[in-house]
Amino acid sequence: xxxxxxxxxxxxxxxxxxxxxxxxxxxxxxxxxxxxxxxxxxxxxxxxxxxxxxxxxxxxxxxxxxxxxxxxxxxxxxxxxxxxxxxxxxxxxxxxxxxxxxxxxxxxxxxxxxxxxxxxxxxxxxxxxxxxxxxxxxxxxxxxxxxxxxxxxxxxxxxxxxxxxxxxxxxxxxxxxxxxxxxxxxxxxxxxxxxxxxxxxxxxxxxxxxxxxxxxxxxxxxxxxxxxxxxxxxxxxxxxxxxxxxxxxxxxxxxxxxxxxxxxxxxxxxxxxxxxxxxxxxxxxxxxxxxxxxxxxxxxxxxxxxxxxxxxxxxxxxxxxxxxxxxxxxxxxxxxxxxxxxxxxxxxxxxxxxxxxxxxxxxxxxxxxxxxxxxxxxxxxxxxxxxxxxxxxx
Amino acid sequence: xxxxxxxxxxxxxxxxxxxxxxxxxxxxxxxxxxxxxxxxxxxxxxxxxxxxxxxxxxxxxxxxxxxxxxxxxxxxxxxxxxxxxxxxxxxxxxxxxxxxxxxxxxxxxxxxxxxxxxxxxxxxxxxxxxxxxxxxxxxxxxxxxxxxxxxxxxxxxxxxxxxxxxxxxxxxxxxxxxxxxxxxxxxxxxxxxxxxxxxxxxxxxxxxxxxxxxxxxxxxxxxxxxxxxxxxxxxxxxxxxxxxxxxxxxxxxxxxxxxxxxxxxxx
Numbered sequence: 318x319x320x321x322x323x324x325x326x327x328x329x330x331x332x333x334x335x336x337x338x339x340x341x342x343x344x345x346x347x348x349x350x351x352x353x354x355x356x357x358x359x360x361x362x363x364x365x366x367x368x369x370x371x372x373x374x375x376x377x378x379x380x381x382x383x384x385x386x387x388x389x390x391x392x393x394x395x396x397x398x399x400x401x402x403x404x405x406x407x408x409x410x411x412x413x414x415x416x417x418x419x420x421x422x423x424x425x426x427x428x429x430x431x432x433x434x435x436x437x438x439x440x441x442x443x444x445x446x447x448x449x450x451x452x453x454x455x456x457x458x459x460x461x462x463x464x465x466x467x468x469x470x471x472x473x474x475x476x477x478x479x480x481x482x483x484x485x486x487x488x489x490x491x492x493x494x495x496x497x498x499x500x501x502x503x504x505x506x507x508x509x510x511x512x513x514x515x516x517x518x519x520x521x522x523x524x525x526x527x528x529x530x531x532x533x534x535x536x537x538x539x540x541x542x543x544x545x546x547x548x549x550x551x552x553x554x555x556x557x558x559x560x561x562x563x564x565x566x567x568x569x570x571x572x573x574x575x576x577x578x579x580x581x582x583x584x585x586x587x588x589x590x591x592x593x594x595x596x597x598x599x600x601x602x603x604x605x606x607x608x609x610x611x612x613x614x615x616x617x618x619x620x621x622x623x624x625x626x627x628x629x630x631x632x633x634x635x636x637x638x639x640x641x642x643x644x645x646x647x648x649x650x651x652x653x654x655x656x657x658x659x660x661x662x663x664x665x666x667x668x669x670x671x672x673x674x675x676x677x678x679x680x681x682x683x684x685x686x687x688x689x690x691x692x693x694x695x696x697x698x699x700x701x702x703x704x705x706x707x708x709x710x711x
Numbered sequence: 712x713x714x715x716x717x718x719x720x721x722x723x724x725x726x727x728x729x730x731x732x733x734x735x736x737x738x739x740x741x742x743x744x745x746x747x748x749x750x751x752x753x754x755x756x757x758x759x760x761x762x763x764x765x766x767x768x769x770x771x772x773x774x775x776x777x778x779x780x781x782x783x784x785x786x787x788x789x790x791x792x793x794x795x796x797x798x799x800x801x802x803x804x805x806x807x808x809x810x811x812x813x814x815x816x817x818x819x820x821x822x823x824x825x826x827x828x829x830x831x832x833x834x835x836x837x838x839x840x841x842x843x844x845x846x847x848x849x850x851x852x853x854x855x856x857x858x859x860x861x862x863x864x865x866x867x868x869x870x871x872x873x874x875x876x877x878x879x880x881x882x883x884x885x886x887x888x889x890x891x892x893x894x895x896x897x898x899x900x901x902x903x904x905x906x907x908x909x910x911x912x913x914x915x916x917x918x919x920x921x922x923x924x925x926x927x928x929x930x931x932x933x934x935x936x937x938x939x940x941x942x943x944x945x946x947x948x949x950x951x952x953x954x955x956x957x958x959x960x961x962x963x964x965x966x967x968x969x970x971x972x973x974x975x976x977x978x
Contacts, residue, residue: 332866338866388752553753588860654844655844658841
């Protein structure tokens with residue numbers, strides 16, 4: 318059956334090659350859109366859970382680091398949370414602008430004050446980590462190391478606010494580079510450094526026990542919602558977000574991309590169906606005489622239907638195979654464009670090539686392509702034998 | 712009026728004013744003259760303020776998806792509210808006519824550290840980076856869609872012309888010249904392509920209107936999310952015509968090169 322379908326298709330090479338190419342482009346676009354539809358969320362969720370912290374506290378009404386706002390009682394709250402037997406780690410984070418001297422100017426740095434006993438922002442690449450209570454150390458990202466040439470063991474000077482009146486730094490500290498780390502949520506090229514929370518407060522002249530965020534790691538996933546509810550009661554001034562709620566809010570912000578993927582995915586599926594239906598309808602019209610002859614020598618209607626459907630499936634299958642490669646290549650290119658959004662964490666991808674997405678896209682097109690052959694197959698099977706043969710003979 | 716007097720009694724001085732955007736006024740059912748308590752964070756004492764104006768902000772594509780509410784304060788009131796007197800995020804400088812913004816920015820930048828002076832054009836270019844990325848993405852998707860439609864159109868036109876092989880055979884057998892048959896088939900392909908383009912432009916107009924109505928309602932904005940410009944319309948029509956000509960030409964050339972009897976037999 319498949320060999321016969323392949324032979325039939327090879328009778329019109331140009332048109333079938335074009336059809337396969339058309340289906341391939343439609344399949345590629347469909348695959349890209351399926352990847353885009355779910356990829357962003359999965360990528361975001363994976364990034365949030367990369368260190369296993371399932372809960373984030375931010376100032377009320379904000380998302381973590383969405384604004385420069387801070388909330389009070391942070392370190393006291395994180396210490397209290399660390400004492401909870403259901404929680405394995407919790408740590409407050411304070412963000413702010415820092416600088417270091419670079420030649421005769423200041424190099425801006427993104428500063429993060431952390432509690433080393435509960436930080437989920439970085440992973441150590443080389444050197445040593447900040448120890449709890451280490452107020453003389455600093456950890457730096459690879460981009461800072463590249464820009465400054467700092468290495469573990471170096472003593473560096475970090476300043477924060479600068480005073481325009483006297484044209485010099487208003488507060489500064491000498492710190493020892495403990496290690497080079499990989500920042501999990503940093504944007505591409507962002508120069509980020511980490512210091513102990515009290516040091517950051519001192520440099521930024523932040524009064525009181527304030528922080529930008531608290532990260533909480535719950536031992537058992539099933540306890541996350543219960544712990545989040547309890548934290549909401551403990552800290553009414555903070556926005557308590559589990560990964561699920563953060564993903565939901567992220568999804569709302571990226572509604573546009575999901576709707577775009579739905580629209581373009583539907584269009585590509587429709588184009589694929591239209592192409593197969595048109596091609597098979599014309600092919601069947603051309604071969605009505607041949608089909609009538611087959612029917613006359615005893616081939617059943619079911620046999621004819623199966624042959625036409627097999628041709629549709631074969632066309633779709635060939636288009637799918639090329640479309641898969643084309644789709645993966647274009648997804649990579651499109652991902653390169655979208656991940657250049659300013660300020661987007663480098664760990665986020667928009668097009669995530671997952672086996673499930675590939676199978677879903679291929680199956681959708683294969684089923685659609687096979688169904689697309691149904692109308693021409695029905696026409697072929699219903700063709701009147703005698704009248705068609707007589708028409709062919711004249 | 713009653714609330715205003717109450718406020719005066721509590722604060723001992725006239726309350727500061729705030730201007731709020733229309734959406735916020737609707738959400739909180741506020742009107743001009745109402746008194747509101749504005750806090751930096753929940754639980755903080757905050758300041759009582761009188762709604763002095765309700766304004767309709769200019770639609771901004773950069774913030775429309777964030778769906779945030781906005782309010783405008785006098786600088787000193789906001790600084791007092793935030794506990795950050797005499798501090799600002801940014802300031803604007805208007806130059807005398809004829810002064811070059813770049814050289815002025817460089818001179819001001821050298822005056823002191825602690826702030827950075829940049830020409831407005833540079834800031835505009837940086838803040839539009841997000842839209843440049845979206846624009847590049849749209850262009851890439853557009854190219855893929857054009858390739859898909861081009862292949863689709865080529866295939867359909869090829870089939871459409873090939874369907875006419877019996878007619879072509881008859882025309883050739885009764886003495887019609889190859890060139891005439893070729894021109895007739897090409898003309899037909901052109902007509903089909905133009906008709907398809909007209910239908911496509913109609914469909915695009917409808918979908919543009921639907922998209923703008925849907926997103927305008929969803930984000931409560933008069934921004935336009937899809938634009939069908941004369942340039943795009945012309946590009947679509949010309950591309951469709953060119954592809955129709957190309958496909959029709961290829962298929963017609965193949966037909967007229969084939970001998971009439973072969974065409975007839977294949978029919």
